[in-house]
Amino acid sequence: MINLNEPLILSAVLLALGAIGVIVRRNLIIVLMSIELMLNAANLAFISFSKSLGDVQGHVFVLMAFAVAAAEAAVGLAILVAIYRKKRSVDSDALNSLKW
Amino acid sequence: MIEGVLFKLFAAVTALFALIVVVSKDAYKSAVALIGTFICLACIYVLLYAHLVAVLQVIIYAGAIMVLFVFVIALSSSVENERKRPRLLGVAGVVCGALVAVELLKVFYSARDTGYEVPPQGFGTLEAVSRELFTNFFVPFELVSVLMLAAIMGTIIFGKEGRE
Numbered sequence A: 001m002i003n004l005n006e007p008l009i010l011s012a013v014l015l016a017l018g019a020i021g022v023i024v025r026r027n028l029i030i031v032l033m034s035i036e037l038m039l040n041a042a043n044l045a046f047i048s049f050s051k052s053l054g055d056v057q058g059h060v061f062v063l064m065a066f067a068v069a070a071a072e073a074a075v076g077l078a079i080l081v082a083i084y085r086k087k088r089s090v091d092s093d094a095l096n097s098l099k100w
Numbered sequence B: 001m002i003e004g005v006l007f008k009l010f011a012a013v014t015a016l017f018a019l020i021v022v023v024s025k026d027a028y029k030s031a032v033a034l035i036g037t038f039i040c041l042a043c044i045y046v047l048l049y050a051h052l053v054a055v056l057q058v059i060i061y062a063g064a065i066m067v068l069f070v071f072v073i074a075l076s077s078s079v080e081n082e083r084k085r086p087r088l089l090g091v092a093g094v095v096c097g098a099l100v101a102v103e104l105l106k107v108f109y110s111a112r113d114t115g116y117e118v119p120p121q122g123f124g125t126l127e128a129v130s131r132e133l134f135t136n137f138f139v140p141f142e143l144v145s146v147l148m149l150a151a152i153m154g155t156i157i158f159g160k161e162g163r164e
Helices: A005-024 A028-053 A057-087 B002-023 B027-047 B051-075 B087-109 B126-135 B138-160
Strands: none
Touching: A005 A028, A005 B002, A005 B027, A005 B087, A028 A057, A028 B002, A028 B027, A028 B051, A057 B051, A057 B126, A057 B138, B002 B027, B027 B051, B051 B126, B126 B138
């Protein structure tokens, strides 16, 4: 028997770790990975509430989130490759052309 | 009984892998740790009676998406030396993360378990999820294909960007 609270605590921890990764890391690939981590934290919350309510709609939302995550990863990584071709770097500090 | 123990075990391993993703200097190591996180999360989904989602988590996340990540890490030189960060930004990041966690925990603690110890028969199976997906969520399901088309076009256009 798993309490509702336990997976929710894990979900909060994963989301916080992902947020820290997005803010602190410079490598854009790792930033994208941290975003995936945050999406997974949301999925875990959906699944745990779904089980607690005995309603399968949360699972459908997770499937939609899968589709969005796949699209996001594909486009994000394509942008990253384009940036790497231009700047020869995937460092977020290399992207300073808008800085005056 | 065994469920609770297994859950705690998988939760600890998941959090550990997630920590490695965020702190690792090597992008490859981060990618492998992220695969570990996804697989442990799939195990947790099984414990929460989400069997279909667990299978798809392994196929889509740990399979398809991580292959993309590993390819891009291989294409871009990962010898990027992360220069020393200003200490302030690291502290600010950790404080922001901690605030997010505290707020979320506050909200989550107000959530009441409605007491489905074992969900209804057939919960989370392919049949149950598909029935929901193809009746109540049919229009969103079809709209996902439009999103996919947009993603494909975006990927092609950005793939051509900046090529000699």
